[in-house]
Amino acid sequence: xxxxxxxLMDGELFEDEADSLLGHIKRGSDxxxxxxxxxxxxxxxxxxxxxxxxxxxxxxxxxQDEPTVLAPRVRPLKQRMRTIAxxxxxxxxxxxxxxxxxxxxxxxxxxQLAMQQTAFRPASMQIKAxxxxxxxxxxxxxxxxxxxxxxxYIRTVSYSKDAAQ
Amino acid sequence: MRLQVVxxxxxxxxxxxxxAEEIPxxxxxxxxxxxxxxxxxxxxxxxxxxxxxxxxxxxxxxxxVNGEYEKLESLDGPKRxxxxxxxxxxxxxxxxxxxxxxxxxxxxxxxxxxQLSSLKANYKARMLGVERVAGYNAQVILFQPHDNLxxxxxxxxxxxxxxxxxxxxxxxxxxxxxxxxxTQLQIGGKIDRSWVKECDSAAQEKNMxxxxxxxxxxxxxxxxxxxxxxxKKTLEIERQMxxxxxxxxxxxxxxxLSSISIFIEPNDRDEDDEDGLSSRGAVNLYHxxxxxxxxxxxxxxxxxxxxxxxxxxxxxxx
Numbered sequence: 001x002x003x004x005x006x007x008l009m010d011g012e013l014f015e016d017e018a019d020s021l022l023g024h025i026k027r028g029s030d031x032x033x034x035x036x037x038x039x040x041x042x043x044x045x046x047x048x049x050x051x052x053x054x055x056x057x058x059x060x061x062x063x064q065d066e067p068t069v070l071a072p073r074v075r076p077l078k079q080r081m082r083t084i085a086x087x088x089x090x091x092x093x094x095x096x097x098x099x100x101x102x103x104x105x106x107x108x109x110x111x112q113l114a115m116q117q118t119a120f121r122p123a124s125m126q127i128k129a130x131x132x133x134x135x136x137x138x139x140x141x142x143x144x145x146x147x148x149x150x151x152x153y154i155r156t157v158s159y160s161k162d163a164a165q
Numbered sequence: 166m167r168l169q170v171v172x173x174x175x176x177x178x179x180x181x182x183x184x185a186e187e188i189p190x191x192x193x194x195x196x197x198x199x200x201x202x203x204x205x206x207x208x209x210x211x212x213x214x215x216x217x218x219x220x221x222x223x224x225x226x227x228x229x230v231n232g233e234y235e236k237l238e239s240l241d242g243p244k245r246x247x248x249x250x251x252x253x254x255x256x257x258x259x260x261x262x263x264x265x266x267x268x269x270x271x272x273x274x275x276x277x278x279x280q281l282s283s284l285k286a287n288y289k290a291r292m293l294g295v296e297r298v299a300g301y302n303a304q305v306i307l308f309q310p311h312d313n314l315x316x317x318x319x320x321x322x323x324x325x326x327x328x329x330x331x332x333x334x335x336x337x338x339x340x341x342x343x344x345x346x347x348t349q350l351q352i353g354g355k356i357d358r359s360w361v362k363e364c365d366s367a368a369q370e371k372n373m374x375x376x377x378x379x380x381x382x383x384x385x386x387x388x389x390x391x392x393x394x395x396x397k398k399t400l401e402i403e404r405q406m407x408x409x410x411x412x413x414x415x416x417x418x419x420x421x422l423s424s425i426s427i428f429i430e431p432n433d434r435d436e437d438d439e440d441g442l443s444s445r446g447a448v449n450l451y452h453x454x455x456x457x458x459x460x461x462x463x464x465x466x467x468x469x470x471x472x473x474x475x476x477x478x479x480x481x482x483x
Binding site for chain 2: 125126127128131133134135137138140141
């Protein structure tokens with residue numbers, strides 16, 4: 001099972017297998033723990049300064065501290081209106097919770113996602129100094145550089161600095 | 166029940182609207198920016214950040230009767246001074262001006278109407294409110310492409326002068342691929358112009374080589390079939406490049422915000438590792454040997470785009 005989780009995290013599991021494994025993870029707490037530990041290991045390897053700190057527990061904790069929305073009691077005659085108001089309030093608070101959660105989660109998750117993205121990006125290699133001629137030649141005739149008005153040589157300074165080194 | 170659903174939907178819509186302060190922006194802003202960049206006198210310090218590096222440079226830009234003069238000086242690392250005027254780029258080395266480049270399309274209209282329409286077809290512009298940059302109020306505008314073959318561009322435009330105060334190129338996940346921003350800027354007023362005279366006298370002193378001797382427009386017969394939509398050819402030339410014996414063919418394509426250059430030259434190098442992708446900031450470069458030619462594609466576009474373009478390059482005959 002652990003083997004399978006590892007394969008899934010590497011994105012090498014077939015779709016149907018992945019589906020059944022994910023279902024399994026959702027149901028079984030042991031498997032779920034493994035899943036979390038594997039991610040923790042991955043996070044620490046990739047980004048030791050942002051060590052996983054029980055984000056999901058914290059979100060749950062904070063959600064329990066959220067004030068409950070209390071609607072005032074209305075007369076039974078307006079039962080219909082009340083249902084509407086209550087459901088509206090519920091959907092609003094749901095939106096609120098989602099918005100709040102995304103605010104809470106994004107600063108933590110975003111750098112990790114970004115890290116993974118760069119890891120998977122094929123162009124991790126820096127342009128070599130001997131290719132600077134191409135960059136300068138490209139810059140020289142690039143009409144888009146003109147968008148920056150006069151400051152079209154910003155990259156050129158950088159490129160020619162390399163050439164001088 | 167249906168009423169309920171409608172009501173909730175309405176509430177959600179109102180909520181979403183009040184949350185997003187985004188108004189569709191006019192592409193006219195780009196014309197304002199291009200115009201202001203050429204016509205305004207200013208001096209300041211900007212930072213340019215790409216990959217894990219940050220570089221600081223100073224810039225002075227003045228407009229005289231005989232054209233624009235611009236001086237750039239790197240403030241960190243090895244000292245470099247670049248002066249540009251009338252499409253010529255000079256390196257200032259040991260109190261001597263050395264001509265390093267020519268820009269044939271100096272005085273080129275900033276933004277051709279054709280490019281503007283291609284921009285509208287391929288990007289969505291949105292106003293993102295006003296922010297402060299270098300002490301000035303700046304209108305923030307985001308240009309988001311409709312496909313994933315180009316990057317998003319975010320610009321901060323001075324609300325009074327139209328000068329570009331900050332610009333960022335956003336890659337996948339809206340991660341900043343590169344950006345530059347003024348940290349200090351003086352617009353108009355007293356600006357040191359003593360170096361302009363130096364530039365003029367140096368230009369006259371030197372027995373100027375024929376401006377475009379090394380560059381001539383051609384019809385090479387090479388084509389690229391898989392350019393992203395909206396990229397139009399703006400240039401096709403044959404040029405001399407440093408360290409090459411044979412002239413290099415260069416084709417430039419632009420969609421108005423980003424551009425792609427294709428270089429074609431005889432492959433006379435011995436190294437086998439020429440194939441491959443490399444990047445710097447928002448610029449990606451892809452090399453490949455095709456028959457006996459070395460093809461290089463460079464552009465401020467994602468890696469997948471330079472690869473796609475290179476793989477579609479072929480000789481169509483003249």
